[in-house]
Amino acid sequence: xxxxxxxxxxxxxxxxxxxxxxxxxxxxxxxxxxxxxxxxxxxxxxxxxxxxxxxxxxxxxxxxxxxxxxxxxxxxxxxxxxxxxxxxxxxxxxxxxxxxxxxxxxxxxxxxxxxxxxxxxxxxxxxxxxxxxxxxxxxxxxxxxxxxxxxxxxxxxxxxxxxxxxxxxxxxxxxxxxxxxxxxxxxxxxxxxxxxxxxxxxxxxxxxxxxxxxxxxxxxxxxxxxxxxxxxxxxxxxxxxxxxxxxxxxxxxxxxxxxxxxxxxxxxxxxxxxxxxxxxxxxxxxxxxxxxxxxxxxxxxxxxxxxxxxxxxxxxxxxxxxxxxxxxxxxxxxxxxxxxxxxxxxxxxxxxxxxxxxxxxxxxxxxxxxxxxxxxxxxxxxxxxxxxxxxxxxxxxxxxxxxxxxxxxxxxxxxxxxxxxxxxxxxxxxxxxxxxxxxxxxxxxxxxxxxxxxxxxxxxxxxxxxxxxxxxxxxxxxxxxxxxxxxxxxxxxxxxxxxxxx
Amino acid sequence: xxxxxxxxxxxxxxxxxxxxxxxxxxxxxxxxxxxxxxxxxxxxxxxxxxxxxxxxxxxxxxxxxxxxxxxxxxxxxxxxxxxxxxxxxxxxxxxxxxxxxxxxxxxxxxxxxxxxxxxxx
Numbered sequence: 001x002x003x004x005x006x007x008x009x010x011x012x013x014x015x016x017x018x019x020x021x022x023x024x025x026x027x028x029x030x031x032x033x034x035x036x037x038x039x040x041x042x043x044x045x046x047x048x049x050x051x052x053x054x055x056x057x058x059x060x061x062x063x064x065x066x067x068x069x070x071x072x073x074x075x076x077x078x079x080x081x082x083x084x085x086x087x088x089x090x091x092x093x094x095x096x097x098x099x100x101x102x103x104x105x106x107x108x109x110x111x112x113x114x115x116x117x118x119x120x121x122x123x124x125x126x127x128x129x130x131x132x133x134x135x136x137x138x139x140x141x142x143x144x145x146x147x148x149x150x151x152x153x154x155x156x157x158x159x160x161x162x163x164x165x166x167x168x169x170x171x172x173x174x175x176x177x178x179x180x181x182x183x184x185x186x187x188x189x190x191x192x193x194x195x196x197x198x199x200x201x202x203x204x205x206x207x208x209x210x211x212x213x214x215x216x217x218x219x220x221x222x223x224x225x226x227x228x229x230x231x232x233x234x235x236x237x238x239x240x241x242x243x244x245x246x247x248x249x250x251x252x253x254x255x256x257x258x259x260x261x262x263x264x265x266x267x268x269x270x271x272x273x274x275x276x277x278x279x280x281x282x283x284x285x286x287x288x289x290x291x292x293x294x295x296x297x298x299x300x301x302x303x304x305x306x307x308x309x310x311x312x313x314x315x316x317x318x319x320x321x322x323x324x325x326x327x328x329x330x331x332x333x334x335x336x337x338x339x340x341x342x343x344x345x346x347x348x349x350x351x352x353x354x355x356x357x358x359x360x361x362x363x364x365x366x367x368x369x370x371x372x373x374x375x376x377x378x379x380x381x382x383x384x385x386x387x388x389x390x391x392x393x394x395x396x397x398x399x400x401x402x403x404x405x406x407x408x409x410x411x412x413x414x415x416x417x418x419x420x421x422x423x424x425x426x427x428x429x430x431x432x433x434x435x436x437x438x439x440x441x442x443x444x445x446x447x448x449x450x451x452x453x454x455x456x457x458x459x460x461x462x463x464x465x466x467x468x469x470x471x472x473x474x475x476x477x478x479x480x481x482x483x484x485x486x487x488x489x490x491x492x493x494x495x496x497x498x499x500x501x502x
Numbered sequence: 503x504x505x506x507x508x509x510x511x512x513x514x515x516x517x518x519x520x521x522x523x524x525x526x527x528x529x530x531x532x533x534x535x536x537x538x539x540x541x542x543x544x545x546x547x548x549x550x551x552x553x554x555x556x557x558x559x560x561x562x563x564x565x566x567x568x569x570x571x572x573x574x575x576x577x578x579x580x581x582x583x584x585x586x587x588x589x590x591x592x593x594x595x596x597x598x599x600x601x602x603x604x605x606x607x608x609x610x611x612x613x614x615x616x617x618x619x620x621x622x623x
Contacts, residue, residue, distance in 0.1 A: 010591045034609050038616045214506070 019073040019082045021062035022090060023130055029055030030123040037116035045115045049105040052119035056098045056126070063090055078198055079137035084495040085340065089133040089265050091492075092348055095474075096258045097126040099355045102471035103362055104250040111248070113158050121151035122254070129262040136273065138187045138197040141266055142180075145230075148262050149176050152255060156247040168246025175229060175239040183226025189219035190274070199274040207277035220281045223270060224289075230263030233323060234292040237316045244312040249365065252308060253358035256315045257351045264322060264347060271326060272336050272497060279330020287327040287423060293320030294434040301441050307361055307371045310441065314397060315354065317438060321412050322346045324427055328419035335419060337496055342411040345493040349396075349404040349482050356475030357393040359468060360386055367462045373445060378454030383462045387449045389476055394442040396479050399435050404482035407489065409435065567619050571611070578607050 017024075033051055036044045066073075066087055073082040101122065108115050128148025135141045153176060157169025191197055193215055194205030209216055225236065232240040244252045271282055297317030304310040322343055329339035361371060363386060368375040380387040396403035409431075416428040482489040546553045585592065585600055592599070614620055 010588070010593075012593075012595050031606065031609060034613060038609070038612050041616065 013076055016073050016075050016082075018062070018066065018069070019075055020080070021066075022059045022094075023127060025059045025062060026055065026123055026127040026130060029058065030120055030127065033116065033120045033123065037120065045109070048116045048119045049101060049108075052123055053098060053101045055123060056094050056101065059130075060091070060094050063087060063094065078200055079140050080134050081136045082134055083497060085268075085344070085497045086133040088344060088348075088492055088495050089261070090130050092261060092351055093126055093129040093133065093258055096261070096351045096355060097122065097129075097254070099359070099471045099474055100250055100254045100258070102467040102474075103253060103355075103359055104248075105467045106366075106465050107248060107250050107362060108158075111159065113160065113248070118155065118158060121155055125149075125151040125155070125254075126258070129258055129265075132262045132265050135266075136199045136269065138191065138199070138202075141270070142184065142187065145180065145183075145262075145266065148259065149180070149230075152176075152251075152259055155251045155254070156243055158248050158251060159246075162246070164246040165248070166246075168243045171239055172243045172247075179226045179229030179236070182229075183223050186219045186222025186226060189215050189222070193219065199269065202274040203276060206275050210277075216275075216278060217281050220275055220278055221285060224267070224282055224285055227263050227267045227270075228289055231260050231267065231319050231323070232312075232316050233289045233319050234296040234316060237293070237297070237319075240316060241309045241312040244315075245306060245308050245371075249308065249358060249362045249371075252311075253355055253362075256311065256358070257354050260315070260319065261347045261351065264343060267323075268326070268340060268343060269497070272329065272340060276330065276336065283327055283330050283423075286323055287427060290320045290324040290327055291427060291430045293317060293323065294431060295320075298434050298437045298441075302437070304441075305373050307373055307376060307445070310373070310445065311354070311357060311361070314438065314442070317434060318346075318350055318354075318397070320434070321409060321431060322350065324412050324431060325415040327427055328416060328421050328424040331419060331421065335415075338415050338418075340497065341490075341494045342415045344495055345411050345489055346408040348489055348493055349408040349479070352475050352478035352482070353393045353396040353403075353405055356472060356479060357390065357397065359471045359475060360390040360393065363462055363464065363468050363472070367460070373448060375455060376445065377448050377452035378459075379449040380451075381454055382459045386462060386472075389472055390449060391446045392476060392479060394446050396483065398439040398442040400439070402483045404479040404489070406483055407486040410486075564622065567614070571614060571620075574607055574610055578604065 029051065032055075033048055036048065036051065066082060072084075075081070101119070104118065104122070108118050125148045128144045128146070128151075132141065132144035132148060135144050153169060153173040156172045157166050159165035190202055190206075193209055193213070194202040196202060196205070206216055228236040229239075244256065247255065271286075275282060294317050297313050297315075297320060301310055301313035301317065304313060325339035325342040329336045364376060364379060364383070365371050379390070392403060396405035399405045399409040413428050413431065416424045416431070546557075548554075581603065582600065585596060589596065
């Protein structure tokens with residue numbers, strides 16, 4: 001196979017400009033923010049947040065035209081695909097990032113942290129996520145993963161003068177790099193087996209090799225473990241509580257929602273496109289991850305006294321629910337499609353309710369200056385609206401109808417129960433027990449806010465800002481709408497991967 | 503024994519041989535050579551001069567910034583050299599592509615310059 005490189009003609013790759021327009025707009029806005037920072041330095045501080053927000057909204061425009069167009073687009077020999085699934089996930093990323101910008105504006109400005117760089121890095125990270133939704137080849141997936149992770153490592157340590165933030169940044173960086181290394185090792189094994197980095201070709205090669213080949217098993221285990229770090233599934237969750245607590249709270253919201261969703265996107269694409277034939281390897285693995293995440297996350301959450309740590313463990317438990325449908329996704333006959341839309345539905349609803357809960361935490365912490373559950377006591381007396389909103393988000397996270405979280409859990413249970421698989425029923429039972437446990441700590445926090453007295457009898461009103469109010473409004477409306485009219489979310493999230501023949 | 507396991511057996515045999523050879527040579531050396539320790543001999547080797555200070559020496563944080571800037575140019579070079587050798591084949595497409603690439607990297611350099619990171623105070 002000695003190809004003379006000098007005689008190899010260069011073929012200009014076909015680029016579908018419409019297909020990558022969202023990425024290009026994001027890149028342009030990111031470069032613009034950096035340029036504005038270079039030219040105006042500190043004088044640019046008041047406008048960068050607005051620029052970032054407008055940039056994210058502008059990115060949604062090509063996304064809408066692509067959705068209206070509706071054709072699947074394949075670029076770069078199949079390495080980059082724009083299909084229903086990727087469009088819906090990109091929309092989730094952009095909307096979550098927009099809400100995070102709304103949450104960040106006051107926090108970053110009041111804390112006197114670097115502001116211009118913050119939004120530049122946020123956009124870079126979002127660009128990695130948007131790329132992740134389209135990447136269908138190992139190299140693109142890895143580049144997208146690093147592009148979304150590296151800015152996040154920096155943003156976690158953004159409270160520069162706070163030791164806990166520094167510790168969180170270092171911890172997240174070390175854990176993230178370790179996870180990348182593990183995953184990269186798995187990818188290299190996969191490339192060794194298939195001789196290709198394209199997920200389609202890997203799918204064919206894995207099917208031909210059969211899952212009994214130890215190398216294939218090892219590769220799958222390593223890759224799933226690597227992404228389990230990213231989505232903070234037990235037993236790869238240890239970084240999450242410390243990082244969530246130390247990071248600036250808007251960044252915590254960003255990690256808990258957008259970064260986790262990006263990990264799920266890669267996991268879904270890899271499992272369903274690259275190793276559908278090796279389901280006897282990843283199904284038990286995912287089963288264990290799901291059951292362990294739900295149980296451990298909820299059990300530890302019961303004992304938390306800090307709201308952010310509580311949300312971290314609740315997020316771990318929610319990861320268990322999100323990953324659960326994958327445990328029965330390998331039986332053919334549409335089971336992959338069903339699991340896919342269940343996970344996407346959960347991700348969309350989870351983004352709204354979790355961002356909403358973090359928004360309330362940020363607003364209340366502005367007044368109390370602390371995230372201990374005791375400092376949230378008696379919030380009803382001075383902030384009735386916020387308390388109602390928090391109650392909605394908490395009960396939605398617990399899965400109480402008629403709120404969005406109920407429909408998300410319902411979809412997961414439906415997929416588990418209709419798979420006709422004994423292990424599916426067992427996992428559904430584990431999930432049902434865990435829903436009850438979760439209700440206890442969500443309701444305990446709500447009760448504290450409604451019934452207890454405010455510490456020191458401090459009933460001064462909470463300072464509200466327009467951006468925080470609109471973030472709360474967006475999350476609240478989405479959470480309620482998806483719960484009252486689940487067909488709404490189902491219309492958007494009933495997606496298929498182009499590679500699954502959808 | 504399957505083909506798969508047999509190929510691992512080769513690895514095990516070679517690994518064993520490697521360990522055996524290295525320990526044999528080192529062991530032989532330690533048996534044959536004279537052993538006369540002096541305090542001078544157990545000092546850390548530092549390019550031939552006597553080592554100074556503690557091993558936990560701190561270095562200036564500015565070196566870190568310069569290391570990062572070095573990476574910037576390093577990555578740039580890694581991509582520019584292969585492109586430059588085949589410049590005529592990539593034509594205008596390659597030129598535009600490289601211009602965008604250099605622009606994005608240059609943003610990083612301008613940023614460092616504007617934030618006074620290039621100055622050695």
